[in-house]
Amino acid sequence: MTRALDVTALASDLIRHPSVSPDPGESQIALGETLSVMGFEVFHLPFGEGEERTPNLFARRGKSGPHLCFAGHTDVVPPGQDGWRHGPFAGSVDKGVLYGRGACDMKGGIAAFVAAVSSFLAGRSDPKGSISLLITGDEEGPARFGTVKVLEWMKAHNQIPDFCVVGEPTNPTVMGEIIKIGRRGSINVRITVKGRQGHVAYPHRADNPVHRLIHILNELTEKPLDQGSEWFEPSSLQMTSIDVGNVATNVIPAEAKAALNIRFNDLHTGTALKEWIETVCHRHAPDCDVAASISGESFLTSPGPELDALKASVHDVTGREPRLDTGGGTSDARFIALYCAVAEFGLVGASMHQIDEHVAVSDLDTLKRIYERLLERTVA
Structure with a gap:
């Protein structure tokens, strides 16, 4: 017993x-x-x-x-x-x-x-x-x-x-x-925009990746993802890092990176969000790299x-x-x-x-x- x-x-x-x-x-x-x-x-x-x-x-x-x-x-x-x-x-x-x-x-x-x-x-x-x-x-x-x-x-x-x-x-x-x-589901995304390094006084000889990254992040964050659903609060996209690693004040960097996390409700799937982010990124920077990890739906x-x-x-x-x-x-x-x-x-x-x-x-x-x-x- x-x-x-x-x-x-x-x-x-x-x-x-x-x-x-x-x-x-x-x-x-x-x-x-x-x-x-x-x-x-x-x-x-x-x-x-x-x-x-x-x-x-x-x-x-x-x-x-x-x-x-x-x-x-x-x-x-x-x-x-x-x-x-x-x-x-x-x-x-x-x-x-x-x-x-x-x-x-x-x-x-x-x-x-x-x-x-x-x-x-x-x-x-x-x-x-x-x-x-x-x-x-x-x-x-x-x-x-x-x-x-x-x-x-x-x-x-x-x-x-x-x-x-x-x-x-x-x-x-x-x-x-x-x-x-x-x-909620969770997806982590790392974005790397590549450019061409150069002197800030001669921007026509360089390709500034920071400017294109700014356009990407602006489009990703300018509108709410949704207004929530019956059982869930609105989905949340939060930037977690923006990094250039540039210690010089007169150099256009060769690349710029950003990281974000989305906690998403039942109106989305991780795959659909990944595809949306890739579309936005490639619109502004066709050769950028997008690495996404879906930790849960x-x-x-x-x-x-x-x-x-x-x-x-x-x-x-x-x-x-x-x-x-x-x-x-x-x-x-x-x-x-x-x-x-x-x-x-x-x-x-x-x-x-x-x-x-x-x-x-x-x-x-x-x-x-x-x-x-x-x-x-x-x-x-």
Whole structure:
């Protein structure tokens, strides 16, 4: 029989395994041992080679549907500068607050789900459905050999769930504020305009690439991309760098570079935006280079039974009606959305990536009880 686990002790134990992205694997080994005792079939799935080698874990309990999956990551960002009141990997509890790198982003979320499963299973016969966890070790990094590869493995082994909850810290200030049902897409673009170097006093003997780059950037930024859509705010194009590298005041440079990022809603695709930027660039500078990297497309999980169950579970425990939201940066949910319905709900994220990252012990317990209610509503 499964015994109920203490969520704070679980979170502290995970924090004590330093796992700066990519996670070297010790935290997932410990997690896998805990899940095995709880009756999960555990698969350790490393992908990548050398320095890119990324540990991943998939664990499942049950064979039938409905199948609820929890997704998260054990890797964390570096501790950063000195000044931590408690060691970043000490997992210390002080006056009802758990401190440590990953406390809210997102080892605390993983601990809350595992503790919720243990309470759900304690004293209960096997549920009708299945419960699984998809845990990666590179969400904070390039995300090349983590969730993307595990999902491919899951599809090949008939392990795709009906609904997935990503335990990212979604709440700005208090538990129960926000469920994220989508994210904007993201594209990074680098533009290089080539010219001919020369003396500024003799411009007819040179070709100034800066002037043409200015025309390109003016056209790209002069109008809004859109006015937003039903669930998304307007798309945003932001220049992130303009660089000539010219230390002389009397030289026309040979090339000029710029970089930009677009966070785009569901009115666009990364490919369409890339083609638009290329068209604008080549209109003003036919021989320019445009290098684009699409890190994720926008996605949206439309309201339905799965989201209703999550919303109701949040309300049961907190008394709040969570707002459905699509703001913020990207997460691994962008990959999961290609396979099944997905939503994000986790802890308060105000301190994530900061010195003294922390989470209230009471919030850990609240999240654990929300996840337990979701299990009762979906797989009991």
